Amino acid sequence: MAPYVLRRLLVLPVIIFLVTLILFSFMWQLPVELRARIYVPHTNRFLLPSEEAELVERSIRIHGLDRPWPVQYLAWVRSLARGDWGHSPVWQQPVLEGLLQRAPATAELLLASMVPCGLLAISLGSLAARHRGSFPDHIIRAATFLGWAFPSFVLGLILMNVFYAWLGWLPPERLSLWASTVVHSDQFHSYTGLHTVDALLNLDLRVFWDAIRHLILPAICLALAEWALLARIMRSSMLDILRQDYVTTARSKGAPERQVFARHVRRNALLPVISTGGVAISMLVSGVVVIENVFNINGIGRAAADAMASTDIPVAVGFAVFTCAVTVVASLVADLLYAFADPRVRLY
Amino acid sequence: MSRRGELHRRLVHLDLHRHSLRLMGQKLAAGPALSSTDSSSLLYERALRFGKDCSDALRLVGERLNSEDIDACESTVSRVDLAVKRASQAREHTVFAANIWRVIAAVEQFLESIAAKYDYTTLAESPALGGLPVAGIESAPVGPGFGRYGEVVAAELQIGKPVPFPKLRSMRRWRLRRMLRPGLLLGVIIVLAFAVVAIAAPILAPPDGDDPYTMPRASYRIQPQPPGPGHPLGTTERSFDVFHGLVWGTHIAFRIGLSVTIGRALIGVIVGVVAGYYGGWLDAAIMRITDAFLAFPVVPATLVMLAFFSPRGLGRFAAASGVDSIIILSLILFGWMQYARLVRGNVLLERSKQYVEAATTLGARGVHIMWRHILPNVPQGLFVLIASDIGAMVVLAAMFTFLGLSGRTGLADWGWMLNIGRNWIIGTPSNAFQYWYVYLPPIAAIVLFSAGWNLIGDGLRDALDPRVR
Numbered sequence: 106m107a108p109y110v111l112r113r114l115l116v117l118p119v120i121i122f123l124v125t126l127i128l129f130s131f132m133w134q135l136p137v138e139l140r141a142r143i144y145v146p147h148t149n150r151f152l153l154p155s156e157e158a159e160l161v162e163r164s165i166r167i168h169g170l171d172r173p174w175p176v177q178y179l180a181w182v183r184s185l186a187r188g189d190w191g192h193s194p195v196w197q198q199p200v201l202e203g204l205l206q207r208a209p210a211t212a213e214l215l216l217a218s219m220v221p222c223g224l225l226a227i228s229l230g231s232l233a234a235r236h237r238g239s240f241p242d243h244i245i246r247a248a249t250f251l252g253w254a255f256p257s258f259v260l261g262l263i264l265m266n267v268f269y270a271w272l273g274w275l276p277p278e279r280l281s282l283w284a285s286t287v288v289h290s291d292q293f294h295s296y297t298g299l300h301t302v303d304a305l306l307n308l309d310l311r312v313f314w315d316a317i318r319h320l321i322l323p324a325i326c327l328a329l330a331e332w333a334l335l336a337r338i339m340r341s342s343m344l345d346i347l348r349q350d351y352v353t354t355a356r357s358k359g360a361p362e363r364q365v366f367a368r369h370v371r372r373n374a375l376l377p378v379i380s381t382g383g384v385a386i387s388m389l390v391s392g393v394v395v396i397e398n399v400f401n402i403n404g405i406g407r408a409a410a411d412a413m414a415s416t417d418i419p420v421a422v423g424f425a426v427f428t429c430a431v432t433v434v435a436s437l438v439a440d441l442l443y444a445f446a447d448p449r450v451r452l453y
Numbered sequence: 454m455s456r457r458g459e460l461h462r463r464l465v466h467l468d469l470h471r472h473s474l475r476l477m478g479q480k481l482a483a484g485p486a487l488s489s490t491d492s493s494s495l496l497y498e499r500a501l502r503f504g505k506d507c508s509d510a511l512r513l514v515g516e517r518l519n520s521e522d523i524d525a526c527e528s529t530v531s532r533v534d535l536a537v538k539r540a541s542q543a544r545e546h547t548v549f550a551a552n553i554w555r556v557i558a559a560v561e562q563f564l565e566s567i568a569a570k571y572d573y574t575t576l577a578e579s580p581a582l583g584g585l586p587v588a589g590i591e592s593a594p595v596g597p598g599f600g601r602y603g604e605v606v607a608a609e610l611q612i613g614k615p616v617p618f619p620k621l622r623s624m625r626r627w628r629l630r631r632m633l634r635p636g637l638l639l640g641v642i643i644v645l646a647f648a649v650v651a652i653a654a655p656i657l658a659p660p661d662g663d664d665p666y667t668m669p670r671a672s673y674r675i676q677p678q679p680p681g682p683g684h685p686l687g688t689t690e691r692s693f694d695v696f697h698g699l700v701w702g703t704h705i706a707f708r709i710g711l712s713v714t715i716g717r718a719l720i721g722v723i724v725g726v727v728a729g730y731y732g733g734w735l736d737a738a739i740m741r742i743t744d745a746f747l748a749f750p751v752v753p754a755t756l757v758m759l760a761f762f763s764p765r766g767l768g769r770f771a772a773a774s775g776v777d778s779i780i781i782l783s784l785i786l787f788g789w790m791q792y793a794r795l796v797r798g799n800v801l802l803e804r805s806k807q808y809v810e811a812a813t814t815l816g817a818r819g820v821h822i823m824w825r826h827i828l829p830n831v832p833q834g835l836f837v838l839i840a841s842d843i844g845a846m847v848v849l850a851a852m853f854t855f856l857g858l859s860g861r862t863g864l865a866d867w868g869w870m871l872n873i874g875r876n877w878i879i880g881t882p883s884n885a886f887q888y889w890y891v892y893l894p895p896i897a898a899i900v901l902f903s904a905g906w907n908l909i910g911d912g913l914r915d916a917l918d919p920r921v922r
Binding site for chain 2: 116119120123124126127131132134135250251253254255256258259262263265266270384387388390391392394395398409410412413414416417418421422424425428429432433436
C-alpha cells in the first residue's frame with residue numbers, strides 16, 4: 106500500500122504544475138494592468154488617479170509582471186501558495202478570505218448531496234441487479250434515465266414551484282428567518298460553519314431540523330444526475346460480477362446468498378463505482394454553481410456566477426484555483442480509496 | 454524417454470487441443486459475435502490458433518508414428534490446414550464455424566483410427582470439463598440456421614465437393630435489425646421532430662425584422678399574457694413571444710450541441726490515436742496532460758473563460774448568431790478528455806491483437822496498419838458518447854443562459870426564456886400555475902431534446918452490446 110500511495114503522491118506535483126500552467130496561460134491573455142489590479146486592495150476611500158497608478162505600478166513590480174513569463178508564472182504560484190490570491194473589488198475583501206467564508210455553505214450542500222447519493226446509488230443499483238427484469242428493476246432504470254437526462258436546474262425550479270410556492274413545505278436558502286437569528290446570535294457557537302453540524306454541536310434540534318428542511322431540495326437536485334450515473338454503473342458492474350465463475354463456485358459450495366453477496370459480489374462491484382465517483386465530484390462542483398443560484402444559497406457557486414456577471418477577475422481566478430484544488434484532492438482521495446479496495450492495483 | 458512414451462505425450466497434446474477446439478466449436482454454434490470488443494470475438498482468434506496448434510501437434514505426432522500410419526496423418530494434416538485456411542479467410546460466421554468443425558472432425562477421426570493401435574484412450578467429454586454431453590461429431594451443430602455437421606458431410610459426399618454455405622442472416626443485417634429497438638426509435642423520432650421544427654422555423658415563426666434570434670415584442674407590458682390570437686403560446690415578461698422563442702431556440706440547441714460535440718470528438722480522436730499508437734513516453738505525457746485537464750470541472754472553467762474573454766475579442770460572434778462562441782470553445786476545451794480516453798483504449802486494444810502482430814511480421818508499415826486495422830476500430834463506442842453528449846451540451850448551454858452569463862435580452866433561447874420566466878413560477882396566491890405558458894414550454898423543450906438524445910445514446914449502446922438482448 107505504501108509504495109502505491111507514494112507513487113500516486115509523486116504524480117501529484119506534475120498534475121498541479123500542469124493545471125497551474127493551463128490556468129496561467131489563460132490569465133496571461135489579460136493585459137498587464139488588469140492582472141496587476143487583481144492584487145490592488147480596494148478601499149472605500151476614493152483614490153486619485155496618481156495614487157491608483159502608483160499602486161498598480163507597485164503591484165506590477167512586486168509580482169514581476171514586467172518580467173519574462175516563466176518568472177511571472179513562478180511568482181504567481183508562489184503568491185498562491187502564500188495565500189495572496191488577490192483582492193476583490195466587489196466583495197471589498199481578499200479573495201481567499203471571501204471564498205473561505207462562503208465555502209461552508211457549499212461544503213454542507215455537497216456533503217448533504219454526496220452521502221445519500223452514494224448510499225442510494227449502491228443500494229438501489231444492487232437491488233436492480235439482483236432482481237433483474239422485475240418491476241423494481243424497470244422502475245429504477247427508468248429513474249436513472251430520467252435523472253441523467255433531466256436538467257438539474259429545471260428540476261429545481263419545478264420542485265420549488267411545487268414544494269414551496271404551492272405546498273410551502275421546503276423553502277429555499279439555508280435557514281428560516283428565526284433560525285438564522287439564532288445562528289448569528291452570541292449564544293450559538295459556529296464551530297464549522299455547517300449549520301447542521303453546528304446545530305447538533307450546540308444541541309439545538311429545532312435549528313438542526315430547520316437546516317435539514319432547507320437542504321432537502323437543493324441536495325436532491327444536485328445529487329440526482331450523479332445518483333443516476335452511479336446507480337447505473339453499480340447495476341451493470343453487479344450484473345458482470347454475478348456472471349463470474351467464482352460466484353457460481355461460492356453458490357455451489359452452499360454458501361447462503363447473503364454471504365455470497367457480502368463477501369464476493371459487493372466488494373468487487375463497488376470498484377467501478379468508486380473510480381467513477383472520483384470523477385463525478387467535478388460533476389457535483391459544476392452543478393453546485395447553478396443550484397446555489399436557483400435556491401439562493403450564499404455559497405461559492407453563487408459567488409462565482411455573480412462574479413462572472415460583474416466581471417470580477419480576482420474572484421474568477423480564485424474560484425478557478427479553488428475548484429481545481431478541490432477536484433484534484435477529491436480524485437486523489439478516490440484513487441487511494443480504490444487502491445485500498447482493490448489489492449490488484451497496489452500490488453503490481 | 455521411450456519412443457512409445459513420447460508418442461503418448463504428443464497424442465495427449467493433440468487431444469487437448471482438439472478438446473479446446475471442440476469447446477470453441479460449441480460456442481461458435483450459438484451464433485456470431487457482434488462486436489469486436491466482446492470477449493467472444495477472441496473466440497475467432499483462439500479458434501484459429503488452436504486450429505494451427507492442432508496442425509502442429511499432428512505433425513509432431515506423425516514424426517513418431519509407424520510408417521503405415523504416416524499417410525493417414527499426412528492427409529489429416531492437409532485437411533486440417535485447408536480447413537484452417539478457409540476459416541481464416543471466411544467472411545461469414547457460418548463458414549468459419551463449419552471449417553472449425555471440419556478441423557475437429559478430421560482430428561477426431563484420425564485419433565479414432567489410431568487410438569486402438571497405440572493403446573491410447575481419447576479424453577472423454579466429461580461434464581466437469583464444461584458440461585458438454587458425450588456426442589459424436591455427426592450430431593455437432595455447425596452454426597445458426599445450417600444444421601449438424603453430419604448433414605454437411607453427407608451432403609459433401611453426395612456432390613463430391615465441399616458444400617457451399619448459403620449466406621444466411623449475415624452479420625450486417627443482424628446488426629441493423631438490432632438497431633430497431635423501441636428506445637432508440639423513440640429518441641430518433643424526437644430528435645427528427647426537433648430537426649423538422651428547426652428547418653421549418655422561418656415558416657412556423659416568421660422573423661420580425663432581420664434578426665430571427667430575437668423574440669418579437671408585442672408591446673412593452675411587463676406582465677405575461679396568456680395564449681391568444683397571434684401568440685399561440687402567449688407572451689412572457691416584457692411581451693416576448695413564447696412560440697417564436699421556442700421555435701428558434703431549436704437552432705441554437707442544434708448548433709451548440711453539434712459543434713461542441715464534433716469539436717470534442719475531433720480533438721479526442723487525434724489525441725487518443727496518437728497516444729495509443731505511439732505509446733511510450735508520448736503516451737505517458739499525453740495522459741498526464743489529460744489528467745490535468747480533467748482537474749477542471751466544465752462549468753467553473755467555462756465561467757472563468759467567460760469572465761476573462763467576454764468583454765473583448767471573441768464576443769463579437771455573440772450578436773450575429775445569438776450564441777456565445779466562448780461557451781462553445783470552452784466546452785470543447787474542457788471536455789475532450791473522455792473521448793481521448795475512449796479512443797486510446799480502443800487503439801490499445803487493437804494494437805494488442807494478433808493480426809496486427811502478424812501484419813508487422815510480414816513487413817507492413819505503420820501507416821498501413823493504422824489505416825487498415827486501427828482506424829476502423831477507433832469509433833467503437835464513440836457514437837454512443839457523442840449522442841449522450843449532445844443532450845448534455847444543450848442542457849449546459851441552457852444553464853449558462855439561465856444564469857444570465859451569455860446571450861442578450863430577448864434572445865430566442867430556451868435557457869434565456871427560463872431566466873425571465875423564473876419570476877413567474879410562483880404564480881399568484883389564487884393559482885400557483887397561472888403563468889404556466891411562460892416557463893413550461895422552454896422546460897418541455899429542454900427536457901425533450903435532452904431525453905431524445907439520451908435515448909439515442911442509450912439505445913445505440915444497447916444495440917451494439919451483444920450481451921443485451
